[in-house]
Amino acid sequence: MAPPPQPPQLPFPASVIDPALDSPQVPTTDQRLELLEREIEQLKSQKRSTSSPDAGLPKRRRKNPKPSAHILKKAKGLSTKQMEVRTSLMKKVKSELKNLTGRANDDDSASDSDDSDAPNISPTLPFAFAANVDDPVNVKVIDRAVHLVWTEQHDPRAETFSLPHRDIKFTREDLAEFAKTIFRGWKRTWTAETDPALAKKKAETESKGRQEMRRKELKSNRLKAIPEYKKKYKVDPVCVLESDWMSDTISAPDTDDEEKKTAHRRRLVQAARLNPSQQDDPAWERLRPAFQSTELSDIKDELDTIRAAAKNKLKKRPRPSVPRVDLGHTHDRLPTGTVWPFMVPQDWYDANIDGHEDLEDEMRMYETDPVGFGTNL
């Protein structure tokens, strides 16, 4: 029953704001002065970042210096203060867009008491995501958000002014750019949720990202085992710890076939020896690289063993990681970067790479093994 704090919806009479008045092209003296100030500010910041030797360039290169439409549009080359103002403005534009399009509601405000009574106070202007950024519907929303932020923030002496710095100039066009960027981002997530093909692709990139992360995690864990390994074997295995050369870990095979997925899951559960009560727990299959030699996998295994022993010795055991199981599969990605000969078995190379020019180019290998490995023991 507690009425949620209504966001202070400015009761802006929509009719008062004529969009045609938003960008007056009549250059009054004040406005021209302002534009010149902006250009000077921009030139200063450029000078600061590039420090070109001939700094004393005349400010007017042509008889009619074109005032820059965008000052803060691009992040590159901006001063720290400019970046702070830029970030702040972006937040404000986004917040206005959220309000306007009805994204701000914490879904509790739908107490359906007054939507019917006062629809003209806060009419939501939803974006038309099916259309592009220049669709009249979307232009209207963007213009309105730009107008609100511009009205509040363009004058440093105004009470509503709340930017981190007073001396940073920006333009309406900057604000419009920010709004457009936000629209495009929202449209992207909207389409990703709407279009099944894109939703699938999204799932794939997410999966890729997880793979990447898990490989990095694996690498960092193995790095921790190096001191112990060096003590034991007198060689430094750091050369094998490229995260891209780590195994993949997958929770499901890359297929649409639900039956195959179910069968895979069953094998995972079995191989991980999950109890009846753990049947729904996560378990991952480990896919070792196909190119990997026994010597390489032995080194990694030894590092993992050292790591596992160290973990066991801890009094406070960390949360057990998701069980990884081997089902005898490999992944076929070629190693990025340059590998050493000892990492790749000759017969595998002959069967898979030798004779394929493109693959030979892609797979880079050093001539000789590092000291302590392969033929260089």
Add this chain to the structure above:
DNA sequence: ACACACTACAGAAGCGTCCG
């Protein structure tokens, strides 16, 4: 309450295309 293992999201930047 905390650490861990993700997950979602946003911004930066690059690319190709279109158009005046």
Add this chain to the structure above:
DNA sequence: CGGACGCTTCTGTAGTGTGT
């Protein structure tokens, strides 16, 4: 040509869920 636009990938970070 330059800019606007749509689209993509990469990266960092804030947020979430879960088990000790």
